[in-house]
Amino acid sequence: MPVIRIPAALKYYMDNHSELDIPASSVIDLLAALAERYPSVKFHLLDADGKLRRHFNVFVNGVHIRELDGLATKLNPDDKLILLASAAGG
Amino acid sequence: MELSHEEILRYSRHLLIPEVGLEGQQKLKASSALVIGTGGLGSPVALYLAAAGVGRIGLVDYDVVDSSNLQRQVIHGTSMVGKLKVESAKQRLLDLNPLIQVEAFNEPFTSENAIRIAKDYDILIDGTDNFPTRYLTNDLCVFLGKPNVYGSIYRFDGQASVFFAKEGPCYRCLFPEPPPPGLVPSCAEGGVLGVLPATIGSVQASEALKLLLGIGSPLIGKLLLYNALDMSFDFVTLKKNPKCRVCGPNADVTELIDYEEFCGVPGHDHEDDGSAGADWDISASDLRARVSSASGLLLLDVREPHELAISALRGATNIPLGQLAARLSELDSAREMVVFCKAGTRSARALELLVSAGFKKVKNLKGGINAWAREVDQSLPIY
Structure with a gap:
């Protein structure tokens, strides 16, 4: 199943996992499954309208979903996703 | 831009790399x-x-x-x-x-x-x-x-x-x-x-x-x-x-x-003065007076469990900020409450969450437990 890499800022809400295997057939389904499995991450990940907050980016096999089909991008079982969060620390 | 003998000796390990060389080092100097x-x-x-x-x-x-x-x-x-x-x-x-x-x-x-x-x-x-x-x-x-x-x-x-x-x-x-x-x-x-x-x-x-x-x-x-x-x-x-x-x-x-x-934030990451706004803040010295006089005051510590080993306030209840939304039922909204964290930033967010959930008698310890350590109890470390 697809594997997603979790940013440090969200690990805390996801039992400290840095990677998770999530059964899902699209990016949007995968994010919904994440929010369902870890309810406290939902507020951090999604805005009031249920959309991915704009300081997050999703990459599938190193390619931004903007270059694919956005949140509707279909996933294969061996896909590797990266959830990227903006970080200000320096 | 010419290099002096002193510079040629100093940068000799660069000059030996073909991709840098004398010309590259001159570029860096300029x-x-x-x-x-x-x-x-x-x-x-x-x-x-x-x-x-x-x-x-x-x-x-x-x-x-x-x-x-x-x-x-x-x-x-x-x-x-x-x-x-x-x-x-x-x-x-x-x-x-x-x-x-x-x-x-x-x-x-x-x-x-x-x-x-x-x-x-x-x-x-x-x-x-x-x-x-x-x-x-x-x-x-x-x-x-x-x-x-x-x-x-x-x-x-x-x-x-x-x-x-x-x-x-x-x-x-x-x-x-x-x-x-x-x-x-x-x-x-x-x-x-x-x-x-x-x-x-x-x-x-x-x-x-x-x-x-x-x-x-x-x-x-x-x-x-x-x-x-x-x-x-x-x-x-x-x-x-x-x-x-x-x-x-x-x-x-x-x-x-x-x-x-x-x-929507200041251009620095200092959090020494973490505040929820004047109407919602309580200073460390005011809290000391309240703690010694008021009964039934709940101290809510929203830091992570590993931070409690660094410093803690006696009698405080610990619910980390990330768990607060899911654990509101553990708190009595009728009770007066002071929320605190390390320096007042996370507790300000906790206060927002509590107020939006209907809690009215809530204050934020401005500057957090670090302010308490500075102003009230110097036996506690500041971190």
Whole structure:
């Protein structure tokens, strides 16, 4: 199943996992499954309208979903996703 | 630009590399770099650029050296605690390499002074610690047509890229908007592994040198994601965002704006005065009076469990901020409550959450348990 890499800022809400295997057939389904499995991450990940907050980016096999089909991008079982969060620390 | 015999000896290991050679070293001597922030990232970046012989290095910072900086900000030393960071850094750089020029700008980097400070430098290095200055640095680089050598760090995670709108995406192509205020923790709040900025800062320094020399493949259109805990290096591809408001074809941001307003947060990551607003705050000394007189007052500590080993208030209930929304039923909304954390930032967010859930008798301990340690109980450490 697809594997997603979790940013440090969200690990805390996801039992400290840095990677998770999530059964899902699209990016949007995968994010919904994440929010369902870890309810406290939902507020951090999604805005009031249920959309991915704009300081997050999703990459599938190193390619931004903007270059694919956005949140509707279909996933294969061996896909590797990266959830990227903006970080200000320096 | 000619090299003296002293410089030829100093840079001999560069001169032996065919990609650098005498000509490259002369290029470095004639080049300039502005390092914005002399903290975790700025320390290794400035040290390596100075050692490499970049002829003119600018340093921007308005802060003073604090002992809590020394775990990672290796350009500063214990003897410099309390001194201006730019002066401390300048002294160290000139000790490392007296053959270069170092210009110190002891001022916050703002929309008002950014062009004046940056316009005469070849490249800018983003080593700041906050979102307003990152967006300012990006927009400035787009407008001035200069590369922005980017790095950011948090706990064990680091990111690095070169944002250069002439040849690839800018920071806003990736992050069109800053996170909602308070949603992304800073290093002052969440911590950072001391050696992490060395890894990311040295990537930034490498990219800066490659750009100044005109060699290799810079990280334009690529983002490096580093995790020290797993020792993983991942790269993702970045493309220009056609909807980018700064570098896109229909850009509508054409001059520097008020970045603190844009981001909804101040241009620094100090959290010493973490506040929920005057109506919602209680000072440490006022809380002491309340604790000794009022019965039934609940002290709610929203820090992480591992922070309780550093300092704690007797009788406080611990519910970490991340669990608060799911554990509201454990709290009595009729009871008076004072929420606290390390320095008042997380507890201000907890207070917002509590108030939105109908809690009315809630106050935020301004400055957190660190303020309590400073003003009331000096037996507690400040961290």
